[in-house]
Amino acid sequence: MLAESDTRTPMVCLLSMGSDPTENIERLAKNKGAPCRPISMGQGQEVHARRLLAGSMTDGGWLLLQNCHLGLDFLDELLETVTAATPESVHKGFRVWLTTDVHARFPIAFLQSSIKFTNEPPLGMKAGLKRTFIAVTQDQLEVSSLPQWKPLLYAVAFLHTTVQERRKFGPLGWNIPYEFNQADFTSSMQFVQNHLDDLDSKGGVDWSCLRYMLGEVQYGGRVTDDLDKRLLNTFTRVWFSESTFSDNFCFYRGYSLPGVATTVQDVLQHIDALPLLDSPEVFGLHANADITYQTNLANETLGTIINIQPKDSGGGAGETREACVQRLAGEMLEKLPPDYVQHEVKGQLQKMGPHQPMNIFLRQEVERMQRVISSVRSTLTDLRLAIDGSIIMSEELRDALDCMFDARVPRLWLRLSWPSATLGFWFSELLERNRQLHGWIGTGRPDQFWLTGFFNPQGFLTAMRQETTRANLSRGWALDTVTLSNDVTKMMREDVSAPPPQDVGGVYIYGLFLDGAGWDRRSAKLSEAAPKVLFTPLPVVHVYAVSFANMADSKRQPGGGGGVSLYSCPVYKKPRRTDLNFIFSLQLRSVQPAEHWTLRGAALLCDCK
Template sequence: MTNEPPKGLKANLPKSYLSDPVSDELFYKSCTKPAWERLLFALCFFHYLVQERRNFSPLGWNIPYEFNESDLQISVRQLLMSLTEYETVPYEAINYLTGECNYGGRVTDDWDRRTLRNLLSQFYNPLVVTDDAFKLSNCAEYGIPPMSGHVNVLKHIKDLPLLQSPQVFGIHENGDITRQLAETRPFFDSILKTQEKAIGSGGGGGGGVAKTSDELVTEVANDIQRKMPQPFAVDTVLEKFPVNYRESMSTVLVQEMIRYNRLLNVVLASLANVRKAIKGSVLMSAELEGTAKCMLISKVPTSWAAKSYPSLKPLGGYVNDLITRLRFLQMWFEEGAPVVFWLSGFYFTQSFITAMLQNFARRYTVPIDELGLDFELVLDPSVLDHRPSDSVFVNGIFMEGALIDSETELLPESHPKVLFSSIPATVNITPKVQRADGISYEAYRCPMYKTSARRGVLSTTEHSTNYVIALRLPSTVPEKHWVLRGSHTC
């Protein structure tokens, strides 16, 4: 038996007040300080928000965490203890206990931890206690109850709107579309699984269904085989681009070709074996059968995905994207390093970024760990005639949760009903020596991911393997605004 958290503000907040320990009248009235009831309501509101943000994944959280009632209960008890033992509210202490220990103890992604800290700072701050008109969100309806006591608080909750705008969570209105897409995706996944079972149960007899499926798989395999180039001749590439201490990009090209060769070998071998298995030349193993089923429903086979770069595309889009990536590397080999690099075309994007930092660090003899990255739009086409010496020009970057204005180079809000927008110009990424006094302009430290899913395997750096770098984007509003928006590039 499981007890899942209720959905919606009206269902969630009353439960917090009708459950232990808040429901215990002796406990509730054990603190007479005005800050107690106001901070308690803010904490319960926060508890609701962190749970409901999961529905906006990945705008809400990179990883959907299982926050539950035990997190709220321990935070409530610690809040009461802190208010009882100290004359003034220890905001730093309760922020740390709640944000880093109780709720933060479940958070494994470093960028999610930043979101949690910024979200909690809205509810654990002096204005919650001192400002009677304080609002808990950007929506005017959500404030602190004007009167104390269980009954008055529950009445205040009852008067709140039935439906909540994404703005309550700090997310743009487009978040509703993201939430609806996330809710319908399991339904379509179930349909595809049903189709897989129907296909799997149709083989072996003399009927026409299995034969038609076999013909379709063969046709798809032949089409992909015809489009795919042969693996790169790495030895030839090494002769033209030998290892060079001053030019790490040559190493990047060779390493990328080796990675894509591994993927190509798996793809070409599985295509050949699937066709042989259909003809009866080899045994139809479970892996080959799974590959055939994936081809029928336009899904990337599991054996390919295991050796592949992260991708959310269906089979047709994946194959076209792979071919485009291979052509990008082939042109690099034939014509030399391009002036503008296609950032989305790298198998392991981090190696490209590291190579750029290595070139800069070796040229100017500075420690590589003291370098940061600046981001600038290239609005003058004449600049793109030659490669820059200290930076790189890149394209193929998209943004979710915000836009980049090509004139002001600042971050405005997303257009209604537009989830993703391409950055409207070539981008110049420049290594800069980081200084202790920070930067002179308001900026948002924007994470970049390989795919919009953001989720990946947690690495030793406390970042997802889907994570690439963080870009500093100029902004006229505080960074917290874009953090809660879930804004990112990919």
């Protein structure tokens, strides 16, 4: 690529997640004997960039403009300066390198005049480790004479590749896809080296310090989600201990430390012997995670294809887009539930007790559901009129038409409701949610609740805590000392015939699915997921409130004892595991230690579609 370029042709690197070409460009400049001048673009950086550009054009240096999507206004000036300069006024060794994220406003003329390339991180453990160690010099490998140095260096490289590889599995791998890159490995390697230089020969490696620096600072510094931080700390706890130096230590079957490796070439030969295809279990995940990865990849590809399809009506035979949406709108209007009558709802709540926490919550849910139903009815009615030509097709109606034709949820409805994979799933969920709320108002409090059917499930659980606290005021309970506890019953939804016992209180909830794990109904414990079964329905869960102050007198806590551990399993509204979708955590019993399920990425989802 360098050979193809010249002083008038910039080279643009389109950044991909987890891959930063800066180090490679600087190393190439050093090999060619050219001074490399990097500058990160942003507000006010144009002045410094002009100065470095002028200096580089004169002495043949390389100008490296990083993050150019933050300084797009400077690019037109840069292109004009580079292309307008006469060959006599520019040193023949001068080159311009740019790194940028994909941006809609990036100048087209600049792209057409430049060489475009991308630098994606390699796929697979073998390729990732090889790329990491190709950047390690023999001097760096021999920088310490201590026997702990080389095993720890390889373990850090293995961790580095693992945290990058887990990204491809979506929420199973990381709740948020972090941009781990080569700089994280370099700084971790430097820390391990400094730590060993200060090592007390009698005390050995300070593992707590090493784990903290890797899990909380070097890699953990990028992590913003608490559960992702727990996962990262679990990796450091499992792979960084005194057993790391034992002969039988391995990260996973077939993935061991190099034996006697004296040169970088020896380490690369060890890496060459690794399997070509990695099982997801290498990264701590279940083998089913590979199905999730392939499904996500296919959905992303198909989504892109659908988005670039022409939106105009075709002139060929068959039903037009407008006629298809017109028919669909009519069918949806027929099935749409009737509006809630405000005075009827108020009268029913009055009978049930308007100031009870659960009934206050119910009123809020009904109000939000009414807003969704009104919006859907209004949009569908207006859309039919707009297609007939009776009213003007507004931007929102155009969006609704495009989305409905592609089986996606219109943006206006999404703002008021919940995300869903397709319009069909969304509308079915609307009918189900309305059925639960309508039944609650019409026939009184149900024996069990569909947690997925609430706009604010956290508010539902808080109302239950308030209800239990009020019932136990005589025992000295206060809301700030009350916490949630749970038991997973052996009943499925159809087996529930009565509410929870009065002495314990709480609620029965159903509709939760295990992702990344299975469930043994007989022993009521977590188990490995069955092959090719991605989501396992959890039986009805009894969630109730207990007081810290009266913990000894309260109903027993779930699990514990007899070789059974507890895994704090996060519950999410949707498959996207973000803070916005997090509800609470359930304590699930398990024979395996909790770390096993943390690495598996096990979680409960209210909706798996």
